[in-house]
Amino acid sequence: MGKVKIKRKSTLIDMTAMSxxxxxLLTFFMLTSTFLQKEPVTVITPSSVSxxxxxTANVAQILVSPxxxxxxxxxxxxxxxxxxxxxxxxxxxxxxxxxxxxYNRLHPxxxxxxxxxxVATFSKINMFGVxxxxxxxxxxxxxxxxxKVISDxxxxxxxxxINDNKDLTTPNExxxxxxxxxxxxxxxxxxxxxxxxxxxxxxxxxxxxxxVHHVLDNLQTLKMNRFxxxxxxxxxxx
Amino acid sequence: MAxxxxxxxxxxxxxxxxxxAIHVDFTPMVDMNMLLITFFMLxxxxxxxxxxxxxxxxxxxxxxxxxxxxxxxxxITLIVDTQRxxxxxxxxxxxxxxxxxxxxxxxxxxxxxxxxTGNVTSSNLQKETFLGNEGDVQRGIRKILHDRNKQVLxxxxxxxxxxxxKEFHSNKDKNDSIFQARAKxxxxxxxxxxxxxxxxxTPEASWASLIGALDEMQINQISRYQIDNINHDDSLxxxxxxxxNP
Numbered sequence: 001m002g003k004v005k006i007k008r009k010s011t012l013i014d015m016t017a018m019s020x021x022x023x024x025l026l027t028f029f030m031l032t033s034t035f036l037q038k039e040p041v042t043v044i045t046p047s048s049v050s051x052x053x054x055x056t057a058n059v060a061q062i063l064v065s066p067x068x069x070x071x072x073x074x075x076x077x078x079x080x081x082x083x084x085x086x087x088x089x090x091x092x093x094x095x096x097x098x099x100x101x102x103y104n105r106l107h108p109x110x111x112x113x114x115x116x117x118x119v120a121t122f123s124k125i126n127m128f129g130v131x132x133x134x135x136x137x138x139x140x141x142x143x144x145x146x147x148k149v150i151s152d153x154x155x156x157x158x159x160x161x162i163n164d165n166k167d168l169t170t171p172n173e174x175x176x177x178x179x180x181x182x183x184x185x186x187x188x189x190x191x192x193x194x195x196x197x198x199x200x201x202x203x204x205x206x207x208x209x210x211x212v213h214h215v216l217d218n219l220q221t222l223k224m225n226r227f228x229x230x231x232x233x234x235x236x237x238x
Numbered sequence: 239m240a241x242x243x244x245x246x247x248x249x250x251x252x253x254x255x256x257x258x259a260i261h262v263d264f265t266p267m268v269d270m271n272m273l274l275i276t277f278f279m280l281x282x283x284x285x286x287x288x289x290x291x292x293x294x295x296x297x298x299x300x301x302x303x304x305x306x307x308x309x310x311x312x313x314i315t316l317i318v319d320t321q322r323x324x325x326x327x328x329x330x331x332x333x334x335x336x337x338x339x340x341x342x343x344x345x346x347x348x349x350x351x352x353x354x355t356g357n358v359t360s361s362n363l364q365k366e367t368f369l370g371n372e373g374d375v376q377r378g379i380r381k382i383l384h385d386r387n388k389q390v391l392x393x394x395x396x397x398x399x400x401x402x403x404k405e406f407h408s409n410k411d412k413n414d415s416i417f418q419a420r421a422k423x424x425x426x427x428x429x430x431x432x433x434x435x436x437x438x439x440t441p442e443a444s445w446a447s448l449i450g451a452l453d454e455m456q457i458n459q460i461s462r463y464q465i466d467n468i469n470h471d472d473s474l475x476x477x478x479x480x481x482x483n484p
Contacts, residue, residue: 046449226293230289
């Protein structure tokens with residue numbers, strides 16, 4: 001009887017195919033991904049059946065934290081042709097200059113002075129929300145410090161000050177910002193704000209109406225009567 | 239696959255170097271790719287947020303008067319409210335859903351006040367909840383709104399059947415846009431009885447409950463609605479309702 005020869009097989013597994021698959025997946029994710037924008041607070045938006053998508057370009061997003069602090073983020077033109085003039089960074093710088101000008105005109109004894117470096121820093125921040133007075137100190141902090149400060153909701157100097165002011169000759173800071181955004185000079189942004197797509201209000205589902213109401217009221221005072229509310233898609237059970 | 243095979247074409251030259259099979263191990267490469275994939279998967283937002291478009295009335299008085307001219311029989315006022323505990327957190331029911339209440343009255347508020355105390359003794363305020371459909375049956379506030387907008391909804395349902403059958407156009411996008419335009423026409427058709435909804439919210443009402451109310455407008459194809467501020471009578475009516483129906 002001949003011995004049964006057990007053929008020794010190598011345990012090496014060929015990983016090339018696996019590698020091919022992972023590279024493909026990686027490419028897919030890299031191309032489709034849009035990164036989560038940094039926001040001071042994470043809010044869970046309520047759900048609705050509406051299927052209109054939030055535009056990614058030419059939109060001013062107003063975030064209302066559950067504590068009632070208001071933050072604004074502005075996205076400019078995504079169009080590559082306009083990128084230099086009205087891209088997100090360019091438009092933010094423009095808005096800051098306009099808003100500070102307006103603030104200084106209204107508060108001649110309490111002027112805010114910003115350097116070009118401050119404006120450059122500001123244009124890189126996605127979501128802003130500090131009172132004008134605190135702007136210079138805030139913009140001169142390091143990025144990690146800024147993140148820490150802006151997500152600390154217990155601080156009094158965080159969030160854009162807002163009140164029930166109805167007189168536009170003495171606008172509050174929120175109204176100054178919104179008007180600066182509206183008149184930033186980018187016609188596309190202005191048009192989308194007029195249509196109501198360009199202003200998006202985002203608030204947590206448990207936030208009392210009392211708090212969000214402030215923002216809605218202010219928008220109404222500003223005659224920005226058309227705007228959109230950010231929601232998530234409703235599931236079948238709701 | 240990852241090795242380069244070298245054929246010797248059958249012959250073996252004497253003294254030729256023994257050729258080694260070149261084998262590249264791809265395992266670390268796969269490891270790294272997997273890490274990168276995980277990173278991208280966790281960082282991406284696949285679902286874009288939805289938006290609800292709303293238009294608030296202007297502050298000018300003229301508009302207000304026009305709205306109040308709406309037929310009394312068509313008007314319905316919703317007041318949304320949310321139950322909260324002492325800490326201000328939203329109360330949840332057994333299923334973990336927040337308890338949102340919606341009070342409503344039809345037409346003008348009819349308040350009967352006690353002459354002596356000024357307390358509201360009765361009103362036409364009623365209480366409902368937000369409930370989804372059960373099968374094809376509407377429940378809660380949706381049923382009330384559905385019943386009031388029956389004529390529009392019946393027409394839109396007919397339209398939907400045609401839309402599903404692609405009767406308007408064979409092209410999907412064109413079919414959709416024709417359907418949307420027709421549906422809009424029906425929603426704004428003044429020959430039909432359509433309700434005018436005024437949405438109010440109590441200060442404690444959660445944002446979700448207000449959105450829920452706006453959502454019901456979308457679901458029930460109601461074109462005339464507005465958000466208004468709650469007034470003193472409304473809060474008195476709610477208080478009285480809760481006192482009488484504990």
